[in-house]
Amino acid sequence: MSTFAAASRVVVKVGSSSLTTPDGMLDLGSVWRLVDVLAREHGRGREIVLVSSGAIAAGLLPMGLERRPADLASQQAAAAVGQGLLMAHYQKRFSEHGQKVGQVLLTVEDVTRRGHYSNAERALNALIGYGIVPIVNENDSVATHMMRFGDNDRLAALVAQLVQADALVLLTDVDALYTDHPSRPGARRIPVVHHRDELLSVDTSRTGSKVGTGGMKSKVEAATIATSMGIPTLVTSATNVEAVLAGESVGTRFDPIGRRQGSRRRWLAHASEIRGSLDLDAGAVAAVVDGTASLLPVGITAVNGEFEAGDPVELRDEDGVVVARGLVSFDSADLRRVLRRDSAGVVAELGEDAPGEAVHRDVLVVLPQGRRVP
Numbered sequence: 011m012s013t014f015a016a017a018s019r020v021v022v023k024v025g026s027s028s029l030t031t032p033d034g035m036l037d038l039g040s041v042w043r044l045v046d047v048l049a050r051e052h053g054r055g056r057e058i059v060l061v062s063s064g065a066i067a068a069g070l071l072p073m074g075l076e077r078r079p080a081d082l083a084s085q086q087a088a089a090a091v092g093q094g095l096l097m098a099h100y101q102k103r104f105s106e107h108g109q110k111v112g113q114v115l116l117t118v119e120d121v122t123r124r125g126h127y128s129n130a131e132r133a134l135n136a137l138i139g140y141g142i143v144p145i146v147n148e149n150d151s152v153a154t155h156m157m158r159f160g161d162n163d164r165l166a167a168l169v170a171q172l173v174q175a176d177a178l179v180l181l182t183d184v185d186a187l188y189t190d191h192p193s194r195p196g197a198r199r200i201p202v203v204h205h206r207d208e209l210l211s212v213d214t215s216r217t218g219s220k221v222g223t224g225g226m227k228s229k230v231e232a233a234t235i236a237t238s239m240g241i242p243t244l245v246t247s248a249t250n251v252e253a254v255l256a257g258e259s260v261g262t263r264f265d266p267i268g269r270r271q272g273s274r275r276r277w278l279a280h281a282s283e284i285r286g287s288l289d290l291d292a293g294a295v296a297a298v299v300d301g302t303a304s305l306l307p308v309g310i311t312a313v314n315g316e317f318e319a320g321d322p323v324e325l326r327d328e329d330g331v332v333v334a335r336g337l338v339s340f341d342s343a344d345l346r347r348v349l350r351r352d353s354a355g356v357v358a359e360l361g362e363d364a365p366g367e368a369v370h371r372d373v374l375v376v377l378p379q380g381r382r383v384p
């Protein structure tokens with residue numbers, strides 16, 4: 011039997027593009043079709059965790075918006091309105107199958123920081139234990155641009171690790187990963203990825219649907235995170251969900267490249283796609299490498315690249331050698347404004363809400379000497 015047919019605990023992530031009409035509004039027919047398949051599988055004894063996007067899309071109509079807003083505050087408002095509506099639709103349809111659902115809204119910190127993720131882990135496992143289908147989304151209305159996934163792909167990979175899933179299924183609006191954007195002449199479907207090197211020539215840079223955020227790039231990144239923690243991953247369209255769970259060979263399968271139950275931080279060390287780098291002075295290098303300290307803005311001498319808060323970055327010493335990786339708390343523009351500043355200077359520049367650390371030690375991994383890269 012295929013891995014996906016045999017998996018007894020499955021995390022299924024559905025993107026906004028699969029839950030919306032061409033004009034970007036929530037498509038109830040798609041919600042119902044998805045629920046009908048998942049409820050049937052759940053009824054057969056499988057444990058399902060659904061990671062669902064679509065809150066912002068569901069909030070558009072009630073807020074009188076014609077398209078997904080560009081600014082964070084309006085996105086947060088739309089998500090606050092839409093999340094309840096989305097859950098109401100899920101709850102109603104699952105209950106028609108005699109099943110219960112529970113809403114779990116998570117932030118980046120909830121799935122990365124040690125003290126937080128055990129809470130999320132406990133809540134998810136308790137729901138599963140009660141036979142309830144957890145429905146997870148990013149907590150958009152409190153996620154700030156300081157710390158945010160934005161798309162749900164990486165969140166789904168980390169949830170899969172959190173619940174020790176047997177498989178991760180990423181549902182989107184294309185049937186598979188292609189060698190290039192599917193609209194490009196010559197783009198070929200990739201049925202299976204055995205190793206990361208096979209992705210080197212794959213172009214995922216072109217943007218996706220108008221409602222989705224991460225495009226195929228973030229799905230490949232999520233698959234890399236999950237497979238490096240030993241969890242097989244499949245990317246396909248939402249219309250193929252039944253086929254995937256029946257074990258048919260659809261979509262793109264990413265084979266595991268790591269042992270199961272990998273370390274919490276392993277994805278940071280091995281799998282995450284680096285968005286930029288920070289140059290550290292000698293004191294900061296010593297604090298980060300030799301101790302257990304967080305990286306503070308005062309120890310940063312330069313910011314390289316453009317990134318969002320929450321993105322993975324490399325930390326380099328004065329010779330340019332990469333000594334650690336971590337999730338950065340500021341976006342690149344803000345961080346450039348507070349380089350070399352102490353805490354009071356950071357607050358003076360960015361205000362009271364500014365994070366205390368540039369990279370918190372809970373989301374920082376020091377690379378072993380042998381793996382440091384010049």
Ligand SMILES: Nc1ncnc2c1ncn2[C@@H]1O[C@H](COP(=O)(O)OP(=O)(O)O)[C@@H](O)[C@H]1O
Nearest residue numbers: 025026027182188190218219222223224225226
């Ligand atoms: N190499 C590729 N193979 C397949 N799809 C790609 C590729 N590069 C870009 N894409 C785009 O990625 C989109 C899916 O991402 P996205 O719109 O963010 O979906 P979701 O809302 O499901 O997360 C596809 O519709 C497609 O246009």
Ligand SMILES: N[C@@H](CCC(=O)OP(=O)(O)O)C(=O)O
Nearest residue numbers: 025026063064065066162223
């Ligand atoms: N948390 C957001 C998800 C944003 C989004 O578009 O994600 P995705 O469709 O997975 O790229 C929402 O519910 O609208």
